[in-house]
Amino acid sequence: xxxxxxxxxxxxxxxxxxxxxxxxxxxxxxxxxxxxxxxxxxxxxxxxxxxxxxxxxxxxxxxxxxxxxxxxxxxxxxxxxxxxxxxxxxxxxxxxxxxxxxxxxxxxxxxxxxxxxxxxxxxxxxxxxxxxxxxxxxxxxxxxxxxxxxxxxxxxxxxxxxxxxxxxxxxxxxxxxxxxxxxxxxxxxxxxxxxxxxxxxxxxxxxxxxxxxxxxxxxxxxxxxxxxxxxxxxxxxxxxxxxxxxxxxxx
Amino acid sequence: xxxxxxxxxxxxxxxxxxxxxxxxxxxxxxxxxxxxxxxxxxxxxxxxxxxxxxxxxxxxxxxxxxxxxxxxxxxxxxxxxxxxxxxxxxxxxxxxxxxxxxxxxxxxxxxxxxxxxxxxxxxxxxxxxxxxxxxxxxxxxxxxxxxxxxxxxxxxxxxxxxxxxxxxxxxxxxxxxxxxxxxxxxxxxxxxxxxxxxxxxxxxxxxxxxxxxxxxxxxxxxxxxxxxxxxxxxxxxxxxxxxxxxxxxxxxxxxxxxxxxxxxxxxxxxxxxxxxxxxxxxxxxxxxxxxxxxxxxxxxxxxxxxxxxxxxxxxxxxxxxxxxxxxxxxxxxxxxxxxxxxxxxxxxxxxxxxxxxxxxxxxxxxxxxxxxxxxxxxxxxxxxxxxxxxxxxxxxxxxxxxxxxxxxxxxxxxxxxxxxxxxxxxxxxxxxxxxxxxxxxxxxxxxxxxxxxxxxxxxxxxxxxxxxxxxxxxxxxxxxxxxxxxxxxxxxxxxxxxxxxxxxxxxxxxxxxxxxxxxxxxxxxxxxxxxxxxxxxxxxxxxxxxxxxxxxxxxxxxxxxxxxxxxxxxxxxxxxxxxxxxxxxxxxxxxxxxxxxxxxxxxxxxxxxxxxxxxxxxxxxxxxxxxxxxxxxxxxxxxxxxxxx
Ligand SMILES: Cc1cc2nc3c(=O)[nH]c(=O)nc-3n(C[C@H](O)[C@H](O)[C@H](O)COP(=O)(O)OP(=O)(O)OC[C@H]3O[C@@H](n4cnc5c(N)ncnc54)[C@H](O)[C@@H]3O)c2cc1C
Ligand code: SF4
Ligand code: FES
Numbered sequence: 001x002x003x004x005x006x007x008x009x010x011x012x013x014x015x016x017x018x019x020x021x022x023x024x025x026x027x028x029x030x031x032x033x034x035x036x037x038x039x040x041x042x043x044x045x046x047x048x049x050x051x052x053x054x055x056x057x058x059x060x061x062x063x064x065x066x067x068x069x070x071x072x073x074x075x076x077x078x079x080x081x082x083x084x085x086x087x088x089x090x091x092x093x094x095x096x097x098x099x100x101x102x103x104x105x106x107x108x109x110x111x112x113x114x115x116x117x118x119x120x121x122x123x124x125x126x127x128x129x130x131x132x133x134x135x136x137x138x139x140x141x142x143x144x145x146x147x148x149x150x151x152x153x154x155x156x157x158x159x160x161x162x163x164x165x166x167x168x169x170x171x172x173x174x175x176x177x178x179x180x181x182x183x184x185x186x187x188x189x190x191x192x193x194x195x196x197x198x199x200x201x202x203x204x205x206x207x208x209x210x211x212x213x214x215x216x217x218x219x220x221x222x223x224x225x226x227x228x229x230x231x232x233x234x235x236x237x238x239x240x241x242x243x244x245x246x247x248x249x250x251x
Numbered sequence: 252x253x254x255x256x257x258x259x260x261x262x263x264x265x266x267x268x269x270x271x272x273x274x275x276x277x278x279x280x281x282x283x284x285x286x287x288x289x290x291x292x293x294x295x296x297x298x299x300x301x302x303x304x305x306x307x308x309x310x311x312x313x314x315x316x317x318x319x320x321x322x323x324x325x326x327x328x329x330x331x332x333x334x335x336x337x338x339x340x341x342x343x344x345x346x347x348x349x350x351x352x353x354x355x356x357x358x359x360x361x362x363x364x365x366x367x368x369x370x371x372x373x374x375x376x377x378x379x380x381x382x383x384x385x386x387x388x389x390x391x392x393x394x395x396x397x398x399x400x401x402x403x404x405x406x407x408x409x410x411x412x413x414x415x416x417x418x419x420x421x422x423x424x425x426x427x428x429x430x431x432x433x434x435x436x437x438x439x440x441x442x443x444x445x446x447x448x449x450x451x452x453x454x455x456x457x458x459x460x461x462x463x464x465x466x467x468x469x470x471x472x473x474x475x476x477x478x479x480x481x482x483x484x485x486x487x488x489x490x491x492x493x494x495x496x497x498x499x500x501x502x503x504x505x506x507x508x509x510x511x512x513x514x515x516x517x518x519x520x521x522x523x524x525x526x527x528x529x530x531x532x533x534x535x536x537x538x539x540x541x542x543x544x545x546x547x548x549x550x551x552x553x554x555x556x557x558x559x560x561x562x563x564x565x566x567x568x569x570x571x572x573x574x575x576x577x578x579x580x581x582x583x584x585x586x587x588x589x590x591x592x593x594x595x596x597x598x599x600x601x602x603x604x605x606x607x608x609x610x611x612x613x614x615x616x617x618x619x620x621x622x623x624x625x626x627x628x629x630x631x632x633x634x635x636x637x638x639x640x641x642x643x644x645x646x647x648x649x650x651x652x653x654x655x656x657x658x659x660x661x662x663x664x665x666x667x668x669x670x671x672x673x674x675x676x677x678x679x680x681x682x683x684x685x686x687x688x689x690x691x692x693x694x695x696x697x698x699x700x701x702x703x704x705x706x707x708x709x710x711x712x713x714x715x716x717x718x719x720x721x722x723x724x725x726x727x728x729x730x731x732x733x734x735x736x737x738x739x740x741x742x743x744x745x746x747x748x749x750x751x752x753x754x755x756x757x758x759x760x761x762x763x764x765x766x767x768x769x770x771x772x773x774x775x776x777x778x779x780x781x782x783x784x785x786x787x788x789x790x791x792x793x794x795x796x797x798x799x800x801x802x803x804x805x806x807x808x809x810x811x812x813x814x815x816x817x818x819x820x821x822x823x824x825x826x827x828x829x830x831x832x833x834x835x836x837x838x839x840x841x842x843x844x845x846x847x848x849x850x851x852x853x854x855x856x857x858x859x860x861x862x863x864x865x866x867x868x869x870x871x872x873x874x875x876x877x878x879x880x881x882x883x884x885x886x887x888x889x890x891x892x893x894x895x896x
Contacts, residue, residue, distance in 0.1 A: 016807060032526050036642075039528050042758070049756040049811065054802045057810055059318065061491040063531050065638065066416055067322040082641070089641045114462055115808045122439065125319050129431040133424035134383045138303040138707045139374070141381035145338060148392025158385040158410060161417060165321055188385065195383045 004030045005097040009044065011056055012104045013116050021113070023102075033093040037080060038063060038070065040092055057116040063088040065229065068164030071171070072117055073104040078168035078227045086166060086229045106167055108176035110214045121167050123213045124181060131205030132185045134195050153191050160188035162230045169224035169232075175216030180224040182206050183240035184232045190243055200250060203243035255508070255866070257881060258668040259363045264887045265345075268367045271669070272712055276719035283308035286718050287726060289456055289471030291443045291498055293320030295415070295699060296682025297477030298422035299706025305429030307711060309718075312469055313426070314438045314458060316493055321423040324479050324491040325702060328415020329536035329635065331397060331407035332699040334372040339396050343404040345369045350888065352697060355401040355588050356662070356690025357840035357856065358890040359511070359864070361883065363669060364687050371708040372700050376408055378707055382421035386410050398541055399695035401588040401895075407696045412536055412634045418699055422706070441467075442813065446474065446501050446678065447737045453678035454727060457737050459745075461813060464806045466738050468729035472721050473677045473714055476502060477706070480661035480683035482515065484821045484828065485773075486758075486765025488658040489521055489534040499665050499684060500820035503827075507673040508666035508866035508879065510686035512824065513832035516693055516841045517774050518659035519545075519592035522642055523611040532657040533642060535614070536635055537695040540585045542619035542628065543652070545592070547604040547612050549573040554604045564606070564613055564651050575599055583895040590692045590841045590854070591895060593656035597774050598852065600655075607653045615651035656774060660698060662689040662841065663831075666866050666881075670713035671705060677721075679714060681705035686864070691840025745805050748815050753798030757814045760795050764788065764818075764825055772829050777845040778836075784829040792822045827867055827876065834878060837861045849892075858890050 006029040014021030028047070031040050038060055045055035061069040065086040072087045074080035080090045095101065103117065111119040161184070169180035186203050189195025195202075218237060225234045260267040278286065286309055290301045293315040301313040317323060337343040349369035353360055376394070380386065386408050387395040396405040410417040429435040438458065444466070445457035453474040458467050481496030482488040503509045520540065522533045548554040549571050556562040575595055577584045587595075596612050605611055620628050625648060629636070636647050643653070665673055665680040667687055672679050682702040689697065771784035795818065803809045838847040838854035839861070847855040863880040870877055 032528070034525050034644075035528055036530070039530050042530055043528055046756055046758065049800060049802060052800070052802055054809075055811060057808055061317060061322055061493050062324070062327045063492060064327055064533055066413065067317070067324075067326045067491065068319075069317060069322050084637070085641055089638070091641065091644070093644060118808070121318060125321070125427060125430075125437070125439075128321075128424060129427040133428045134381065135428065136378075136381045136425075137306045138299075138378060138425075138711065141377050144336070144376045144380040144386075145393050149388055150392055151388050151390050154385055154388045154392075157383075158387075158417075161385050161410075161420065162413065164416075165319065189383050192383050192385065194381055 003033050005033060005092065005095060007031065007095060008100040010100060010102045013056065014113055015115065017112055017114060031092050033091070035092050036063070036088060037074070037090040037092065038088050057118050059118050060088055065089040066164060068166040071106050071119065071166060073106060073171060075102055078106065078171040079229050084229060084231055086164070106171040108170045110176060110178070111167060111170065123215070124165050124167065126213060127178065127182060127206050127209045128185065130209035131202040134189060135198060147193050149192060157188045157191040160184045160191070160232065160236055163232050164230055166229065168227045168229060170215065172223040172227035173216070174221065174223070175219060177218045178210050178215040179218040179237050179240065180228060180232055180234065182210055183236035186243055187236035187239045190239060199243050200247035203240055204247040207244055255674050255881065256668065257361065258670055259361070260669065264362060264366050267363050268370055275712060275716040278715050278719050278722060280308050282722040284310060286310060286721065287312065287471045288473050288475065288714065289469055290314070290475045290477060291456065292323065292477035292479065292682070292684070293423070293426065294323035294325035294477060294479055294682055295419055295422060295702030296684070296706045298323070298419065298426045299703050300475060300477060300681060300710045301435050302422060302425035302429050303707055303711045304714070305432070305434035308434065311429070311435040312438065312471065313435050314441045314443060316440065316442045316461065318439055320426055320437060320439065321420060323419060324494050325419045325699070326416045327491060328699055329412045329534065330538040331399065331409035331414045331696040332375065332418060333399070333406050333696040334376045334408060334700065335369055335406060336373050336376060338394060339405045341404045343406050347404065348372060348406065351402050352688070352694055353690065353888060354893060355694040356692050357854065357893060358690065358858070358862070358885070359839055359883065360688055360690030362885060362887055367709070368688050368701055368704050371704045374708055375700060375703045379418055379421050382425060384410065384417045384421045397538055398586060400537055400540060400586045400592070401694040409538065412538070412632060415699060418703065422703070443478070443498050443501065444741045444816070445737045446505050447733050448505055448675065449727065449731065449733045452676045455729065455734060457741050462808055464809065466741055468734045468738055470727050470729055472718060472724060473679065475679040475681060475710065475714070476665060476684050477681045478684045480664065481821070481824050482658045482661050484764070484825050485658040485768045486761045487524065487529060487532050489518060489532050492531060495817040495820065496824045497817050497820040500823050502665050502673060502675070502678060503869050505675060506869065507675050507678060508868055509663070509827055510666035510864050510866050511663035511831065512827040512867065513772070513835060513842050514662035514691050514840065515658060515828070516589060516660040516662060517593040517656045519589055519596055519656050520614060520654045521657035522639065523607055523653055523655040533638065534659065535639060535652060535654060537589065539614060539632060539635065542631065543585065543614040543616050544574055544618060545576050545585055545612055545614055546572045546574045547599045547606060551603050554606060557606045558609055573604070580895045587895045588692060588694060590843070593774060594843060596656055611653040611655045613651035614654045616647060617651070620648065660693055662686065662691065662693055666864070670716060671710055672713065672717065677717065679710065681710055691842055745812065745816070748799070748812065749801055749805060751797065751799050751801070753800050755794070755798050755800060757799060757801070757811055757818050760791060760799060761818050761821065764791050764822060767791065768825055768828070772825070772832055775843055775845050776832050778833060781829050781833040785826060785833070788822060788826045788829060792826070795819065795822060830876070831865055831867065834865060835861055856892070862890065
């Protein structure tokens with residue numbers, strides 16, 4: 001049932017990439033527990049505009065948990081205190097009246113801060129550009145039903161393909177490794193006959209790009225899987241390692 | 252008489268596109284490298300066009316306001332994509348898909364465009380599968396299909412409830428492959444703020460880098476707008492927060508026609524509004540209507556008791572429920588097209604039978620769960636049920652969902668001819684940004700089809716036909732006076748916005764606009780209300796330009812400035828929508844004029860007077876826009892009254 005709560009917010013503010021950041025404290029009151037976390041941020045920003053202050057910059061777009069644009073480290077957890085969701089799907093009923101909530105950006109060397117809570121995740125695009133695709137041009141492809149695909153393989157590929165590229169896995173990892181993200185794409189395409197052909201090359205290209213961009217190595221802590229809003233399994237990391245090994249062996 | 256040439260090719264319907272392709276001009280490979288194409292947008296339409304044109308060897312520059320092309324609004328599409336494959340062998344064909352689409356659009360789209368759309372639909376599925384899109388499959392390993400509204404065959408391909416995501420990621424990956432190859436240059440967090448014309452042709456754009464605030468000039472031999480729809484004019488809609496109509500307004504101000512602005516789609520199955528700080532409305536995919544049954548209490552006192560929290564929906568006996576879609580439309584039942592389903596929900600709620608806040612109806616899965624088992628329902632809609640539960644805090648496996656209509660999609664948009672070219676030479680529009688294929692109402696799973704058809708299979712041909720005459724045009728420097736002047740105009744506009752320093756936040760004014768739109772230009776429209784809307788929107792415009800407050804400055808990232816600039820354009824679109832709705836004295840598809848309905852409350856078209864595309868021409872800041880009409884000539888199908896009974 002709806003009720004309202006008051007909160008103290010400690011929010012990371014930083015003017016630009018090279019500037020020094022700091023926490024600022026704000027109060028918000030009468031927040032409906034039926035509103036979403038980002039709606040609460042909207043309310044705070046309306047308040048700030050009213051005081052002629054610059055509102056807090058944060059990334060968001062779809063507000064349905066699918067575009068991967070929202071981020072935020074809330075009380076020490078990427079995407080906050082609820083399971084299997086993104087920040088935009090987090091609702092205020094998860095918070096208690098009078099609570100202090102700390103809000104920070106993703107912190108990882110490969111994701112530099114742009115402003116306040118916004119970070120630059122173009123490194124993910126660069127990893128995909130290095131090989132996260134099937135090399136086919138438009139047109140001239142076979143009929144969609146020409147190659148049957150066993151349903152379990154198709155389902156597992158879909159599980160991996162559900163990754164939204166949000167970067168929570170990197171933010172959750174003490175090494176800032178991007179292995180969960182990379183393995184999800186390698187795994188999806190390796191599971192399908194269309195992607196199998198280039199599997200080894202793909203794994204190698206994506207992993208070396210990841211290393212080059214300053215993401216850390218994977219030490220199997222499993223923190224990524226716990227915080228991933230789309231429940232991407234670390235089993236994909238094992239598949240990636242296998243494909244990667246194959247590519248090294250065939251060199 | 253039409254003032255523009257829609258360039259429909261000669262010949263029988265099924266031959267037109269082949270005829271076109273057989274006779275169009277081509278550009279040879281060495282010349283392609285010398286030609287720059289600007290594509291604005293990385294949704295299904297933009298990404299597929301950029302990837303395909305890059306593969307062909309053109310020099311492509313691709314822009315998006317998001318931080319990555321993969322985050323374009325198309326990612327949010329849930330339910331599926333149509334194609335005429337007829338894999339289930341249930342009688343589907345290219346003609347039937349064409350016919351359903353043109354009928355679904357209430358006979359307000361061009362025959363030739365719609366036929367081409369149906370014709371290329373099958374290639375889209377082939378393409379996506381080749382890219383590794385993990386569509387749902389049957390146990391035999393072949394592709395699975397589901398049904399969508401407005402069709403009696405099963406022709407919708409899907410990837411769980413994330414079809415848009417998977418299709419967009421397929422296109423995005425193809426696009427990133429071209430970025431890697433150097434044929435596409437990607438500009439993220441970059442917003443088009445002006446279009447540059449040189450000697451009457453589109454030759455470039457001005458963008459604002461959303462991180463640095465810097466204005467930049469870009470030259471292109473041709474410019475493609477694939478910037479999506481303008482549903483956010485209503486503030487609350489199912490669109491992503493950043494979806495906007497600004498590129499369309501820039502084109503309009505430069506002389507491009509804005510077609511059918513009043514044609515907006517209200518989606519019947521969205522999570523109802525909960526409070527005044529609501530920022531957006533969440534769609535529950537139409538695919539749910541395959542298995543969910545829509546109802547309200549049959550007795551008013553039950554509805555009242557439910558609203559007061561004294562009764563639960565599960566306590567209402569079967570015979571006290573009114574499955575009003577099944578009652579009114581026995582042939583299509585819960586699968587009537589969206590406009591019909593939305594109006595029926597409004598009708599019940601207005602009559603006092605609504606649940607929740609009074610503006611909601613039930614979507615119930617109990618009989619489907621009893622029939623098929625919970626696990627089957629979970630496999631089909633698990634992520635949607637989870638999404639619902641996270642938002643509403645209610646378990647839809649046990650209690651029926653509550654839903655209500657919301658603004659979802661805009662059929663209107665930039666006017667284009669058969670080649671997807673606007674009336675400005677060299678300026679093209681694709682995807683939801685153009686008006687071309689859905690007439691007065693879009694069928695479910697047809698927007699994804701259209702976006703990818705435009706980008707993979709139409710533009711790559713038609714743009715060549717234009718560029719073939721441009722191979723001798725050298726790249727222009729952006730020091731030309733047209734670029735300098737365009738940039739200056741943009742700079743002045745931003746400075747003006749920042750100088751207002753009034754009392755109202757951007758969002759507060761946008762919400763005010765949204766309410767006017769929903770009340771008077773929403774599901775039920777009438778002359779009196781529309782006149783009021785025109786007046787109110789003019790007042791809101793004045794309020795905005797004299798009383799908006801934007802903190803910060805134009806250097807660096809300034810989210811309020813971005814929003815203000817887009818709101819200024821939404822206000823223009825809102826006025827245009829109201830004006831167009833007022834002009835169209837008939838009901839068709841999503842445009843329902845209360846004065847024009849049958850005795851049974853169905854939409855009443857006036858084919859003798861309104862079988863045209865309304866094309867609005869900008870006449871200057873304070874002048875009224877001028878209306879031109881493109882007559883819709885139906886050579887192959889008969890305009891009938893839609894009947895889903
Ligand atoms: C919740 C939801 C579910 C849907 N489900 C379905 C479905 O199941 N089936 C179906 O067929 N359709 C569905 N639709 C409709 C469909 O998703 C859209 O119509 C379609 O994806 C639009 O694609 P697009 O490429 O035209 O535009 P978009 O995907 O909206 O992309 C627009 C692009 O333009 C860019 N852009 C916008 N303005 C500017 C600017 N000024 N400067 C620079 N770049 C700019 C954006 O950054 C973005 O990259 C759904 C829509 C919604 C909202
Ligand atoms: S693997 Fe999970 S956490 Fe990492 S980017 Fe993908 S969805 Fe986000
Ligand atoms: S805003 Fe799109 S996932 Fe959160």
